Amino acid sequence: DIQVTQSPSSLSASVGDRVTITCRASQNIGIYLNWYQLKPGKAPNLLISATSRLHSGLPSRFSGSGSGTDFTLTISGLQPEDFATYYCQQSYDTPLTFGGGTKVGVK
């Protein structure tokens, strides 16, 4: 299985901050890395696919970068609705695997 290691597991931030979350895959996965946002009691949301493709309708403050084994999700100018837990997921091979999650909380 491809292991995906996400860091940090949690962080505290303020509205307007720039937030960076990283994922590292245990092998080269090209650009086959997606990002999701989860909030309690709500359907999860796809944010970014294939490392950097912003999902339709989402604000441009979300961006993704990387390739191979190292990937980054950046939120430029954190908004109140962005406090949530974020997960990366590799789609290079089955079993599809997720990172451990990063909870973005209020500072």
Add this chain to the structure above:
Amino acid sequence: QVQLQESGPGLVKPSETLSLTCTVSDASINTYYWAWIRQPPGKGLEWIGHMTYSGSPSYHPSLKSRVSITLDASHKQFSLKVNSVTAADTAIYYCARNRQDPDDTFDIWGQGTEVIVSS
């Protein structure tokens, strides 16, 4: 916008079978792959498996011996069964659309349903 809704018992006894259904709001069930994903309490997300529109399933190796996913296009539903459950199967279970184009993603999810395994 297509919507997904999970349904099924919230409490299952150990050694019994967990059964969940996901209802798709439109006819796209014939077009995409359909997946189940779970999140145990305090843990991350785990892919359980998916079913293609052509009827070919793929399962997580660690669950393959206990899991089956089936698709009922006439009712716009797909289902999950997990046999011989234990407390380790306690989780929030999500159904999701597994879109292959332009990228392989879970682009639409249900809200999730909590299943507790307990006697």
